[in-house]
Amino acid sequence: MKQFCTNCGTEANPDMKFCSTCGQLLPDPQLEEVASDQALKDEEALHDHGEVGAPAGIGNTPYSHIPKPPPSTEHDSSIVEDPQPKQPSSPPPIPPQPSLPKKPMSKGAKIGWGITGLTIVLLIIAHFIMQSLVDPMKKIDQIVTAYEAKDEAMFDYLTIQQGIIYEPQSFFQYYEKQGFTSNDLKRELLQALSMTNEEFYATVNDLNGETFGYIEPKKWLIYDTIDVVPNSYAWQANTDFASLKLDVYGEEHTLTEELKTVGTFLVGEYEVTLQADDIPFGEKEMQYPVQITPAGEWETTFSAETFGMIVHTNIQHDLSPGTLTLLVNGEKSKLSWTSMDEPLTVPFFKSDKPFELQLQLEREKETIQSAKVVVDDNHAHFIELPFDSALLQKVFPASFTAEEAEQLIVHFREDFEKGLNFSSGNYIQEYFPPNSKIQNEYIKFVNDTAASAAYHFHRFDTSLLSETDDTFVFTSVEAFDFYDGKTTQYNRTKEYTVQIIDGQLYITDISIKQTNKS
Template identity: 25%
Template sequence: MRTCTNCGHESTENEKFCINCGELLPELGENLLDPSTDQEVVSNSSLNSNDQPNVDPSDQNNSYQQQETQPTHYNEQYQPQQICSNCGRVPIKPSNFCLECGTPLQEIPQSHNQFAGYGPVNDELQQKRSQNEPPQKEKKPLSRGKKIGIISAIVLIGLIIGTHFVLQSMFDPKGQVDQITKHFEEKNEKEFMDSFIFPENTYVDAKSFYQFVDDNEWILDDLEDAVIEGKTSVKNSDGRKIIKVTSEPFLLLYKKMAFEIVPVEVIANNYNPDYQMELKIGGHDKVKLNDEEVKVGLFAPGNYKYTLHYKDEYFEDELTEEIYLEGDEYNLTFDLSDQLVYLTSDIEEATIYINGKSTGKTASEIELIAAPLDGSVEIYAEATNGNGETIQSDTLYLSEYDTHIYFAEVQEQYAIQDFYDYYSWDAEQLFYNFRWDYEYAVNSADFSYVEDYFIEGSQLKKDYEKFVVEHEDLGFYYYYFISNDVVDVQPLSANSLTLDSLETFEFTSEEDGTWYYEREKRYTLEYVDGMLRIANIEDIKEVNKTKIGL
């Protein structure tokens, strides 16, 4: 039994509202007084106004409607006197309020309490119930569109789950390193390169970068250690960073590891900025080297082939070499000074012609840095001699050692002068020796003293030999050479020179007595058979002789 908190009426366990006052009954076992505080529980009237659900007879989920507490059929012995205007419930016994929803009840007049079949009361009851009963829906088969939508949703969910596991595997740090190692072992140069990131404007050649790592296999081992140990970089033995290890969020749920390669900055040092030069490293854009120091760009470490294109006013050439780039900075130095060609000419004022075209410049005004030195370049010069005539030089076939332009006339003069400079002193010594030996030869009538001073087979030699030998028939005679002086030595040709002398001597014989001689002679000396020899002797002036005794 439950007691109404409002009026004190006792109700059965099946009743929800007091039939006497319509108050909501407390739940079975509910304490009405808190023993610890001796405070009354909030009245049912307040609960009824705030917490009691409003019962809608049209509500499909109305539990009160679904609970049948009355007979389905009525016999003639019981004629219902009351019916709830809210929920349609017919009380078993007369009540002031509906025990189901608490609505005040009114009696139905007797005239309406007739059963024909079920009578008007039952009809009203059935009508109320039919209004509260949910309509029965006819089940229809799913349309093709709905089926496709359901299947698509299932497939999409599967794809999402699968993608999640794939991404989770892809962005696993250890898995990323394993994938990089796999590309490396399979020699997939492009995929291996794409596994790393490079700073903006960094030039990367997949093959060169792969070769760099192949030459330094410790890099991959250290990269794996860095990922496992949570390091932020991979360094070489010098402590320089090779790879920066970072992580960045991806699609909110994942973290992607990033391996950034530290690039090499290439700086070109040009010792010949006055000449036009362009540098191209690998597939990088050409860079003009107009200054002594030029920043070429950023490159991934590795082995690269570079081409230096250079030119002067008349020729152009290129140099191809290989460089191994590593470190934070690489200085590439170009000094083509050893390739510079400076022309010289016998005549400084001569105009230079290169491959038949006039340069309008003299030899000292021309510098060649790109000219081929294989003899394919023909150079000559033109000048005006002392007679106002145009003379042309010999043709110069340019090579490493042939850079001088020769004029035949000038060269001849050079040769004459060179011979003179070298042999003028020797000529004087030869003269003194000859005069010394010649005095012995004529006094003894023996030509052998002087025969080696003359050119073999020359007429001069024959004449002097005859003169010396004929002294045998003179009887008593004697030559006394007083002086032998060199007056002058002059160049004559590229292998000869002249020597002027002043000679004084006395000649005594039985027949003529003693005579004093003074002679000015000119000796022509030629270089023959490895030495200077006398080619000619002649008097410059008339011989001056004076008799000085009997």
């Protein structure tokens, strides 16, 4: 096998280790053959396993088969020195490297930069839009413009808490009647705005000096803004009806004797519904108007005196253990009483037809009925349903002593003096049977007493003359001074008749037997 120098290409003897021309170390033919064989095997193996292009030493080729250059020897006696030393050849010139072209920006990067730029632009636009939307002056202009046009959109610009009831047109009508114009509103809003700061809110007044609402400074994210809050008022109600309900715009409330908040309103006129299941006759439901104004009363008592009737009767003492029941057209109603401590109240709204009313008293196995009255007036608030005196005596047998009867006329004499000196019959009216002749005469006499007159009682002695089951008769000796510009002294002898009527002691007669004056 021929061998050539790898440096200068001179053909060399296979036994030579160095080139005779340039002195280059020649490769060992045997190692080269082994390496060639091994390379061929590796190529076949790579071809068989589809590992073309794998570097040497990877795969199944053992590292021990990779040929290694033979160790160099510093001197060899068989080397023939080149008579002229080899001049180092200058390195070949390095050709100029072409500049690499810039890699073009990917489509994804272009989209990313575009989105970033668009986002910045949108944020700037959004900033100015939000700043405009929350601008206090713009909100005030929106409120004033809507107020002038009576546009319900105004309430979208106001801050109204959830649950507050308002009627937009009624709201506008209230301030229109007051003469509160849009210019007035704008002036008041701007004045209040100038007085606000981060911690202080300012009130907005109407023409009457009442509070229209207030401006409260707010922070929305990084923007300064305001809330314009209209004034609202809590309406409270109670009742002395046994069962009364209020329907306030869909919310039902059961009322008791204690005041209860049944709604919070802006100014205006509203209408609620009254319902009472225990109303003994007539309609069980009615509409009730509610007027809410800044200077108004926000409490309503639904009492029988206003929304029903008061029943007067001549029972003067406790019913215990009796029961008093209201009869409607001769039938028992669900309305009854077991005490006379409070007035007899009958809840009543209205009726399109007349009703006959009567009271029935049941006590100690006795049952009696009062007189009857026909109610055909929706505005009748007071009715009289008296019992017969003899029947009451049967149900309420009297048991008064002579001492109790005597105390009655002693107290009468004291109140009679007060009534004369103050010209008022109210002091003595309860000592006589209601609506009796003697009651009317004495009340007139006392009321007609001259304001300049004066009475001074300094003696009143009494003694019992006679007594029956229901009547006591007393004699009296009285002395008093009367002054009407001059003083006159009186000494009189009288007789007082005291009777038990409807279970109560009354003075039924006063007769003068003798009079001396000086």
